[in-house]
Amino acid sequence: MSEARRRGVAVFAGLALLLAAILLLSLGSGAVRIPPGRVLDILLQGGASGAGDPTFARDALVVLNIRLPRTLLGLMVGAGLAVSGALMQGLFRNPLADPALVGVSAGAGLAAATVIVLGDRLLAAVNLPGSLPYTALPVAAFSGGLATTYGLYRVATRAGRISVATMLLAGLAAAALAGALTGLLVYASDDRQLRDLTFWSLGSLSGATWTKVMTSAPAILPVLVTVPFLGRGLNALVLGEAEAFHLGVPVERLKRVAILLVAVAVGAGVAAAGVIGFVGLVVPHGLRLLIGPEHRRLLPACALLGGALLVLADVVARLVVAPAELPIGIVTAIVGAPVFLWLLLGRSALADV
Amino acid sequence: MSAAASSPPLSRRAVLGTLLGFGFGFGLAADPARAAASAMRIASLGGAVTEILWRLGAGSRIAIVDTTSVYPAEVLREKPNAGYLRALSAEGLLSAGPDLVIAAEGAGPAAVLTQIREAGIPVVLVHEPPTVEGVLEKIRAVGHAAGLDAPAETLHRTVEAAFAALAGRRARIARPARALVVLSLANGRVMAGGRESTADGILALAGLRNAAEGLTGFKPITDEAIVAAAPETVVVMSNEGHALSPDTVFAPGTALSQTPAAAKRSLVAMDGLALLGFGPRTPETAEALMRAVYPDLTGE
Amino acid sequence: MSDLLRAEDLAYAVAGRVLVEDIALTAEPGRIQIVVGPNGAGKSTLLRLLSGELAPTSGRVTYAGEPAAAIPPWRLAAMRAVMPQALRLAFPFSAAEVARIGLDGIGRGLDRRARDAILTEALHRADVSHLARRSYPTLSGGEQARVQFARALCQLAAGRTLARQQVLFLDEPTASLDLRHQTALLDVAADLAGAGTAVIAILHDLNLAAAYADELIALQAGRIVARGRPETVLRDDLVARVFGVPWCVGEVPEAGRPFLLPRRGVAVRQQG
Numbered sequence: 001m002s003e004a005r006r007r008g009v010a011v012f013a014g015l016a017l018l019l020a021a022i023l024l025l026s027l028g029s030g031a032v033r034i035p036p037g038r039v040l041d042i043l044l045q046g047g048a049s050g051a052g053d054p055t056f057a058r059d060a061l062v063v064l065n066i067r068l069p070r071t072l073l074g075l076m077v078g079a080g081l082a083v084s085g086a087l088m089q090g091l092f093r094n095p096l097a098d099p100a101l102v103g104v105s106a107g108a109g110l111a112a113a114t115v116i117v118l119g120d121r122l123l124a125a126v127n128l129p130g131s132l133p134y135t136a137l138p139v140a141a142f143s144g145g146l147a148t149t150y151g152l153y154r155v156a157t158r159a160g161r162i163s164v165a166t167m168l169l170a171g172l173a174a175a176a177l178a179g180a181l182t183g184l185l186v187y188a189s190d191d192r193q194l195r196d197l198t199f200w201s202l203g204s205l206s207g208a209t210w211t212k213v214m215t216s217a218p219a220i221l222p223v224l225v226t227v228p229f230l231g232r233g234l235n236a237l238v239l240g241e242a243e244a245f246h247l248g249v250p251v252e253r254l255k256r257v258a259i260l261l262v263a264v265a266v267g268a269g270v271a272a273a274g275v276i277g278f279v280g281l282v283v284p285h286g287l288r289l290l291i292g293p294e295h296r297r298l299l300p301a302c303a304l305l306g307g308a309l310l311v312l313a314d315v316v317a318r319l320v321v322a323p324a325e326l327p328i329g330i331v332t333a334i335v336g337a338p339v340f341l342w343l344l345l346g347r348s349a350l351a352d353v
Numbered sequence: 354m355s356a357a358a359s360s361p362p363l364s365r366r367a368v369l370g371t372l373l374g375f376g377f378g379f380g381l382a383a384d385p386a387r388a389a390a391s392a393m394r395i396a397s398l399g400g401a402v403t404e405i406l407w408r409l410g411a412g413s414r415i416a417i418v419d420t421t422s423v424y425p426a427e428v429l430r431e432k433p434n435a436g437y438l439r440a441l442s443a444e445g446l447l448s449a450g451p452d453l454v455i456a457a458e459g460a461g462p463a464a465v466l467t468q469i470r471e472a473g474i475p476v477v478l479v480h481e482p483p484t485v486e487g488v489l490e491k492i493r494a495v496g497h498a499a500g501l502d503a504p505a506e507t508l509h510r511t512v513e514a515a516f517a518a519l520a521g522r523r524a525r526i527a528r529p530a531r532a533l534v535v536l537s538l539a540n541g542r543v544m545a546g547g548r549e550s551t552a553d554g555i556l557a558l559a560g561l562r563n564a565a566e567g568l569t570g571f572k573p574i575t576d577e578a579i580v581a582a583a584p585e586t587v588v589v590m591s592n593e594g595h596a597l598s599p600d601t602v603f604a605p606g607t608a609l610s611q612t613p614a615a616a617k618r619s620l621v622a623m624d625g626l627a628l629l630g631f632g633p634r635t636p637e638t639a640e641a642l643m644r645a646v647y648p649d650l651t652g653e
Numbered sequence: 654m655s656d657l658l659r660a661e662d663l664a665y666a667v668a669g670r671v672l673v674e675d676i677a678l679t680a681e682p683g684r685i686q687i688v689v690g691p692n693g694a695g696k697s698t699l700l701r702l703l704s705g706e707l708a709p710t711s712g713r714v715t716y717a718g719e720p721a722a723a724i725p726p727w728r729l730a731a732m733r734a735v736m737p738q739a740l741r742l743a744f745p746f747s748a749a750e751v752a753r754i755g756l757d758g759i760g761r762g763l764d765r766r767a768r769d770a771i772l773t774e775a776l777h778r779a780d781v782s783h784l785a786r787r788s789y790p791t792l793s794g795g796e797q798a799r800v801q802f803a804r805a806l807c808q809l810a811a812g813r814t815l816a817r818q819q820v821l822f823l824d825e826p827t828a829s830l831d832l833r834h835q836t837a838l839l840d841v842a843a844d845l846a847g848a849g850t851a852v853i854a855i856l857h858d859l860n861l862a863a864a865y866a867d868e869l870i871a872l873q874a875g876r877i878v879a880r881g882r883p884e885t886v887l888r889d890d891l892v893a894r895v896f897g898v899p900w901c902v903g904e905v906p907e908a909g910r911p912f913l914l915p916r917r918g919v920a921v922r923q924q925g
Contacts (some may be wrong), residue, residue, distance in 0.1 A: 031448030058447070061472050066443050093743050134463035190570040192439065192459060199440045206442050207464030232757045238744055239754065243708050243737055247808065248730025248758045253481075293744035323417060323445030324436025 001311055001340060011291050015304040022106045026071040026315050027063060030198050031322040034059045038140040043068075069209035074314045077205070080220040080265040082306020085280025085288075086299055088256050090234035095288070101171045102259055103152045104145035106178035108270040109183075109201065111144025112137055116196045117185040132260055137200075138212075138271035142219070145267035148174055149277045153259060162255045178344075189232040202327030203274035205314045212272050217266030224303050225262040230258065231296030238293070276329050279306055279338030333345050383475045392453035395444050395499060397422060398438055399457025401488075401632035403429065403461050403600070406455070419447035421457075424626055424634075429573050443468040457499050466468040480580065481535040483554035483631045485516050486590055492633065508633060515636035516558075522643065523560040524651055530646055531564040532556055533584035533614070534628075536571050538597060545574040551629040558639035561646060576597075576608035585614050585647050586619040588628070596622035655718035657682060657731070657818045658703065658850055662712035665695075665702055672698045673875040676712070680820050680851035687844060687862045688855045690872035691896055693778050696855045697738075697824055699872065703853065704822050717818070726809045731759050731812035733820040734805040736818070739798065739829060742789050750787040752776055755807030762814060771810040778841050779803035780834065794829035802826060802838055809850065821845060823854035827861060839865045840918050863887055864915050871895050 028039045038056070042063045084099040092101065100106065117138050156167035186197060224283035231352055233254045244251050267278070282304045284298065292296050314333050318325040367631040371484070394416035403422035404414055404558045417433045436444050438457060443465045446454065454469055454476040466476050477498040489509055508605020521542055535553035536544040546552025547568025556563045564582035565574060574582075586608065605617040614620070627638040643650065656679050661847065663676035673695040680703075688696050703709040703714060705721035714721040716732050724732075734755070742751070753772050761767050776782045781801045784792060789800060802823075809819055823842065827835040835858075843865060846852050856862040862869055863883040871879040871886055873895045879886045889901050906912055 031442065033448075058472060062444055062447060065471060066447075066468055095743055101758070134461075187572070195437065196439055199437070204440065206440065207462035207468075209464050209468065212464070235746075235750075235754050235757065238742060239740060239751070240737070242701070243707055243735070243740065246704060246724055246730065246733075246737075247755065248727035248736040250726050288744065292750070294745050294750055306368040318444065320435065323433050323442065323448045324420075325440075325445060326575060327440070341446040 002211045008297050009290055011301065012304070013299075015308070019304050019308040022312045022315075023071060023075070026074070026311045027067050029315055030318060032059070032062050032063065032289040033046075034270050039063055063234055063314045065210070070205050070314065071311055073208040073272055074205050074311040076213070076216055076220045076224075076332035077269040077276065078279055078305035079224055079303040080236040080269050081119060081279040081310070082283035083223055083225055083278060083299055084262040084266050085127055085306075086284035086295070087223075087227075087230065087234070088280070089257060089263055090238060090283055091258050091294055092168060093238055093240075095285060096281070097168075099262055100175065100280075102170055102263055103148035103171050103178075103264075104173075104263050104266040105270055105275055106175040107148025108145035108267055109275060110148075111140040111184050112270075112274075113182045113197055115140045115192050115202065117189045138215075142267045142271040147176070149259065149267075152289040153256075161252060164255070166257075186189045186278055199222065199327055200274045201329070202326050203276040203332075204317075204325070205273050206318075206325060208272070215218025216249045216268045216272045217245075220265045223265040226257070226261060226307035227299040227303065228296070230254070231294075231299050234295040234299075238295075257301045273284040274327075274329065275312070276332055278340070279310055281342050282336045282343075283309060285335075285340065289343060292315075392499060394449065394451045394453070396435065396449060396454040396456075397456065398435065398441070398460050399479065399481070400424065400626050400630045401481065401491060402455050402457055404496055404501060404630070404632040404634065405492055405505075405508070408508055408548075409501045411498055411499055411501060414499070416451045419460075420633060421626075424630075424632075429496055432457050441465050443472075447472060453477070453498065455479065455495055476510075476558065481631065483551045485558070488631050488633070489513055490637055491631075512633050512636060517638075519558060519636050519640055519643070522640070523558075523652060526560040526647060527641075529562040530586055531583060531613075532559075532561040532586045532646065533564045533579070533582060533612075534588045535597075535602070536590065538589075538602065543579060543609070544571055545579075546571050546626035553633060554631065555635070555639055555642065556588075556630055557637065559642040559646070561642070579608040580611050582612075584614045585617070586621060587614045587622040588621045588623060588642065589611075590625040590628065591622040592625060619646070655715070655892075656680070658714070658716055658786050658820050659668065659718075660712065660714045663699075663702055663709050664711045665707060666710045667696055673876055674870075675797040675876055676702075677877075678703070680853060681848045682818050682851055683828040684844050684847050684867045685852040685854070685865055686754060686867040686868045686870060687859070687866035688853070688870045688872055689859060689862050696872055697900055698875075699855070700735075700822050700855060703820075704733060705729050706735075712819040715853045718886060727758060730808065731815035733819070733822060734808040734812065735822040736798075736805040736824065736826050737804050739794055741797075742800070743780065745790055747785065748789055748792065748796075748803075749776065751789050751800050751903055752779075752781070752803040752807055753803035754812035759808060759815065760811035763811065768811075770919065771807055775806035775810065778806055780837060795831060795834060798829050799834060799838070800827065802841075806841070809845070818849065818851070820851045820853060823852065825855050825857060827856065835861060836915055836917065839892055843917065858915075861915050863918050899922075 007170065027043065028036050038059055042060045078253060081099060088097040088099055088101055089095050113140055119136060151164065152167055152170045155170045156163050186194060189197060233244065233249045236247045236249045237251065237254065239253050284302050287301045287305060291301060314328050317328045317331045376570060384399060393414055395406065395411065396417045397406050397415045397469060400417040400421040400423060403415065403418050404424050406412065407425060408419060409429055411423065415432060417435050418429055419435050419438045420555055421438050433449050435441050436627060438486050439459060439461050443459065446469060450476060456478055458478050460466065460478065469476055479494045481491065487625050492509045493505055494511060496502055527645050533555065534546035536546060545565040545568060547565045547570055548563065550570050553563045564584035567578060585600055589602065599618050599620045602620055603610045603618065609615060622639065623642060627634050664674035676699060677754065688699060690696050697708070703710050705714065705724070706830065708722055709789055716724060716729065716913065721729065738747035749772065749850065752775055756771055760771065776785055778798060779799045781799045781803055784796055784800065786899055789797060805821060809821060812819055821842065826838055830838060842852050842854065842897040856866050866883050868880060869886040870877055870882045877893050878895060887902050893899050
């Protein structure tokens with residue numbers, strides 16, 4: 001047992017180092033070439049020392065106003081997605097569950113498609129000129145995600161008890177319905193809106209601003225902060241709801257809290273960066289193979305690795321076709337899917353899952 | 354005025370944004386006109402914008418383009434590419450070191466344009482209605498933004514004259530033929546250009562009647578609707594010289610094979626950007642289309 | 654001092670179908686009560702009502718005089734532990750981790766050494782020490798059942814720091830165990846009873862039930878049809894009526910055919 005503990009400590013130290021390295025990599029790389037020394041200088045002194053040198057001012061702006069908020073947003077969204085994935089898998093007692101099951105992504109996607117395709121027409125209908133502010137998309141995506149989750153939650157709740165099986169099935173139905181309605185909107189869209197929809201559904205951290213960081217933080221941080229307190233209950237819940245109750249876990253409250261945290265965090269993540277797949281599935285899965293399924297270790301580890309991997313994926317996304325950039329969802333899926341398969345094939349222990 | 358110096362629409366957005374609880378900060382927009390005179394490195398985003406800059410002799414000042422800027426190919430092949438017009442990267446654009454961004458309306462994401470402005474680089478957005486006036490105003494707007502008002506006036510006059518000549522020829526068409534613009538023909542499904550599309554605009558200029566008048570925008574059209582539309586000619590896109598052949602388009606058994614166009618094997622293939630881009634080449638393109646469909650008009 | 658666990662006029666119906674009714678039952682420290690009955694008699698439902706998992710349609714369940722429904726889950730968890738029927742896990746927890754879940758919540762007040770000691774002791778008593786690091790999903794059904802027993806033992810040991818008197822519920826604990834482990838498990842339960850725990854178990858094997866029960870409770874169609882010392886309950890007419898077999902208590906089979914009866918407290922301990 002002490003060996004497992006030592007292994008846990010080693011894994012956490014490794015993850016923290018990996019995260020630190022990736023954060024520095026993310027702040028130090030991009031289409032604009034800035035020497036590492038100057039990046040550090042800018043970060044440590046806020047860019048004050050280089051006043052007078054115009055390239056220094058530009059570099060400071062790139063590091064502080066483009067790369068830093070983008071890195072922080074990636075860190076939060078990645079950590080939020082991975083932790084939410086692990087929470088959902090524990091809650092549904094199914095290692096294949098992912099945050100999309102509570103309907104957030106489906107609802108957010110439909111709301112976003114509505115804004116992209118109908119936004120300006122809706123605005124015209126109420127006699128407002130011009131086009132919707134670009135905050136309309138994240139606000140709509142966030143609200144749409146939460147509203148869908150709330151609807152599913154109501155459908156799955158009978159006499160004060162949430163049936164996770166009903167929620168899962170209703171989630172599939174909701175996703176199908178949202179998919180069909182999004183299809184209708186795709187039909188009604190013009191060429192440009194169609195491309196907007198496609199790009200949005202592939203996710204991107206492009207356009208990350210401090211405002212986005214600040215507005216996403218209150219939604220994503222709660223799940224990260226609460227996580228240490230949920231591990232024990234989730235461990236018990238893995239045995240079954242009745243067993244968890246026998247062990248003194250307030251099961252219904254735990255389910256409600258977990259669903260709420262996941263809906264808010266994933267909703268905010270989708271609102272800020274579009275749909276990013278595979279992080280919520282692959283990260284908890286890989287870590288379970290590395291450090292075991294014990295949630296008190298797994299959940300914080302997911303936060304570290306999820307954040308690190310999404311930031312890394314973003315570095316790849318913005319470097320491979322620089323000065324253009326790939327949608328980040330493409331990178332996470334291209335890397336995530338083979339890794340997932342490799343994990344599945346490499347461990348026969350998973351065969352009976 | 355079609356050059357929208359960013360402030361008015363954006364301050365309105367800022368107000369709406371604040372109402373929604375997202376107080377995005379604006380107000381760093383520099384005066385584009387003042388920056389323009391010295392702009393030596395231009396980020397040119399949008400196929401027509403780039404084409405106009407090139408026609409104004411500013412091709413060498415273009416520092417970076419987007420994926421829709423494909424003409425003239427030999428000039429643009431060497432330029433860095435910032436990706437799709439609506440999925441730009443702030444750092445990617447900045448890495449080209451531009452001192453001015455001229456972008457077709459709709460470039461984005463908006464937050465990226467904000468970041469560019471925060472870097473002190475003026476961003477000029479150009480409107481793009483698919484009309485004669487739209488093309489002419491676009492020439493002036495791009496020229497003004499780049500500090501090339503005089504060459505822009507010259508180009509404006511040239512293009513205006515070409516449009517006028519085109520209108521003169523168009524007036525001689527007794528009965529406009531019905532034409533169908535086929536954007537793609539995937540797995541037998543036809544994607545056609547309906548009303549309010551750029552295809553509709555170019556057909557009007559070429560003196561043709563859009564057979565797909567029941568559609569709005571680019572949409573898949575059913576087999577029955579194709580037969581009912583009864584186009585007398587079909588226009589397809591060519592891409593770097595490759596285009597659909599009449600044998601493919603009018604393959605036996607397809608809906609298109611049952612149209613008057615099939616009987617005459619009337620198929621026109623035209624470069625996609627030239628056809629739908631609405632830039633300085635539009636009068637020539639419209640004229641070429643007109644000549645292809647009405648060969649008799651050429652005997653002038 | 655009110656009774657450790659008391660059920661009065663207990664009934665439970667779902668969708669108009671009565672599953673158990675008219676149940677009165679008192680658990681006493683040191684006593685082993687074993688519930689027997691055919692499939693569908695309502696044995697598991699009764700256990701779920703008594704453990705506070707289900708709320709009765711009528712009647713009430715009280716722990717030390719307090720209605721079970723009014724006791725917060727964490728306090729109830731210190732007063733009783735439940736060993737469920739076969740339990741499969743979707744995640745590769747190790748056997749020790751599964752057992753430890755039993756003391757994570759209630760044992761929060763204990764220091765790490767005390768918790769480790771409880772875990773080691775529980776694994777040993779359930780005879781799963783040698784499986785501690787194995788992945789639970791790869792264990793056999795019987796091994797998994799013993800790990801669940803170890804978990805219940807952990808919960809009781811940790812709960813003892815909060816509650817003076819406890820109830821242990823066992824739902825068919827011997828169903829997938831070999832003979833040696835059947836008696837070993839029930840011996841541990843008897844030891845716990847000897848130390849003051851009330852034990853309520855469901856068993857299908859009437860011989861085991863007769864060997865270990867202080868009180869045997871026969872359930873049929875949701876009602877208690879007989880209760881008392883095993884020798885007073887296990888009679889030919891009851892076996893025929895409740896279980897539907899014309900078997901005779903204490904009858905030796907025809908000459909030459911062997912039969913085997915369990916004996917308490919003699920399971921040989923062997924590792925491996």
